[in-house]
Amino acid sequence: MDLRLTFNExxxxxxxxxxxxxxxxxxxxxxxxxxxxxxxxxxxxxGTGQATSPFLKTGCRVTAIELGSKMAAFTKEKFSEFENFDVINDDFESIILENNSYDLIYSASAFQWITPEIGYPKVYQLLKSGGVFAKFSHSLYQEEEFAAVAAAMDKVYDKYRNDFYTDPRISLDKVHEGYKRVLISMNPPTPHNKERCLEHANWIKEFGFSDVVYKCYHQTLIYDSESYVSLISTYCDQIALPESVRIQFAKEIKEAIDSNGGKFGLSDTIDLYLAIKS
Incomplete structure (x- = not known):
């Protein structure tokens, strides 16, 4: 299975x-x-439309591209009440769409899977003059008060580090090299870095956009052990574990949380980039 399709399951x-x-x-x-x-x-x-409803409610026509057939079917049903919605089950990098057709193109926690040298120029071509590309995603890091829980979970991750992405049924061949390096490095999350985000905003300009605006937002997410295990079970690295390893890994993560107070908190900084086509 293509790693990009693991979420589909x-x-x-x-x-x-x-x-x-x-x-x-x-x-x-x-x-x-x-x-x-x-x-x-x-x-x-x-994906499953976490960022779709607010745009649909403006009355604008939303066309969605989704690689996973099950996720495409899920969102088609989820937003079936909206006549201004359509979803296409395809790969954004290869799909042929009409250039100069969109006032807004947006991607929520998905564009990192797109090869930048393909994705950004294609977005630019598809936008109308004056159109906007909005790219946003979560940056999750432990809340300081949960440092003991994070340390206990880090030990579990260290134990299983060599097992991630080893299931022979999972292929990383279609993940572009830049993001593949990020995934297989298995580096732990780092605190949000605004300076790095501002550098990224300037880098986006190199693809022809006349202006890039950067904003960030913050929220705190608190989980009990069961809900946190359910959350990380939707991450591609956990899905890519062989089933027997995945079950044991989840069990040990849950035990790490339960033995350190039963709760875990994440600081969630959401980065938004708004890029304009001149």
């Missing part, structure tokens, strides 16, 4: 457990793009 759990985005972010994007029923939007990698 856990669509319902993904929809239930993945953190949502703050309302302020959607308000800012909608205001910035003056989105209404006269506009066309394209969502890249809709």
């Amino acid at each position: 856990v669509a319902s759990e993904y929809d239930r457990m993945r953190p949502l985005y703050v309302e302020e972010l959607f308000e800012d994007v909608i205001k910035y793009t003056d989105l209404d029923s006269s506009k066309n939007a394209l969502e890249i990698g809709i």
